[in-house]
Amino acid sequence: MAGNSSRRGAIKKTGKGNPTAGSGGRVRRGLEGKGPTPKAEDRPYHKAHKQAKRAEKSIAGRPRKSKPGSDQEWIAGRNSVVEALRAGLPVTAIYVAEGAERDGRLREVFGEAAEKGLSLLEVPRVELDRMTHGAVHQGLAARVPPYEYADPMDLLDQAAANREPALIVALDSVTDPRNLGAVVRSAAGFGAHGVVVPERRAAGMTASAWKTSAGAAARVPVAQVVNLTRQLKAYQDAGCTVVGLAADGDVALPDLEVDGPLVIVVGSEGKGLSRLVAETCDQLVSIPMASSLESLNAGVAASVALYAVAQRRAAPGA
Structure with missing residues (x-):
């Protein structure tokens, strides 16, 4: 009989007790769709949404930890910051740890910041540790744009402008930034x-290198090259003598001819000079030592060689 709801099959009851008549009801509504899928940034539980929220907090003024390739670098340490300000580096902000001891260097930094209108911020020491990636900052750090490396051939132009024979140090895969800082110093x-x-595969001018250089990186240009061997050949074509420091060198450092333009190549901490670099050098030079010590630290070896060259060039009649 029409309209008899008790007839078998007239009404389908679901497990939840929600009747759906015929083929319509929820099935039809489900086929209608829910519109376009929201963007990833608009979905609260999506990774992109969370990253966007973190970025908004950073823009609001929360300091971010700099990463390689980011738009900021850190100079950590009192001498390094003082030297950077004296050299006129484009410091954008200075951070002082809460409770940092006020000495002459810190007072000089405060005066420079006031004179140049630089932001001077006091932060907890742990926060300064985080921002400088754990560098020994002595309670003081400065934020600067990424280090601007010099053109390697400009180093020869600088020597010519000073009317001096060029003296350049090249580092072959030295990976410890403290060694780089020591060499720059x-x-x-x-x-x-x-x-x-x-x-690649070498230390760059990071906060640690700045710290070890005691600010000397503000006065000595550092050039970065894609291919060290190719650059050494370019220096040779420009009239430089390229010498590599090696324990088994054929020439002892005191016998090295130092009058003309000179490039001193220092090898990595563990392996020394690479094969291609050693083959490119005009001479391999050894540092005489009294003991059977196999090799010197890269930074120390460079210092000894530079001192020897400077002394020979400054000697009367040189």
Whole structure:
């Protein structure tokens, strides 16, 4: 009988007690769709949404930890910051740890910041540790744009402008930034015109290198090259003598001819000079030592060689 709801099959009851008549009801509504899928950034539980929220917090003023290739670098340590300000580096902000001891260097930094209108911020020491990636900052750090590497051939131009025979240090895969900083510091102390480092598999001018250089990186240019061997050949074509420091070198450092333009190549901490670099050098030079010590630290070896060259060039009649 029409309209008899008790007839078998007239009404389908679901497990939830929600009747759906015929083929319509929820099935039909489900086929209608829910519109376009929201963007990833608009979905609260999506990774992209969470990243966007973190970025908004950073823009609001929360300091971010710099990463390789980011738009900021850190100079950590009191001497390094003072030297950077004296050299006129484009410092954008200065951070002081809460409770940091006020000494002459810190007071000089405060005066420079006030004179140049630089932001001076006091932060917890643990926060300063985080921002400088754990560098020994001595309660003081400065934020600067990424280090601007010099053109390697400009180092020769600088020597020519000073009417001096070029003296350049090239580092072959030296990966410890503290060694790089020590070399830069020695280069400044002994009159070198610059330091050259490879772009890959080598230390760059990070906060740790700045710290070890005691600010000398503000006075000595550092050039970065894609291919060190190719650059050494370019220096040779420009009239430089390229010498590599090696324990088994054929020439002892005191016998090295130092009058003309000179490039001193220092090898990595563990393996020394690579094969191609050693083959490219005009001479391999050894540092005489009294004991049977196999080799010197890269930074120490560079310092000894630079000192020897500076002394020979400064000697009467040189």
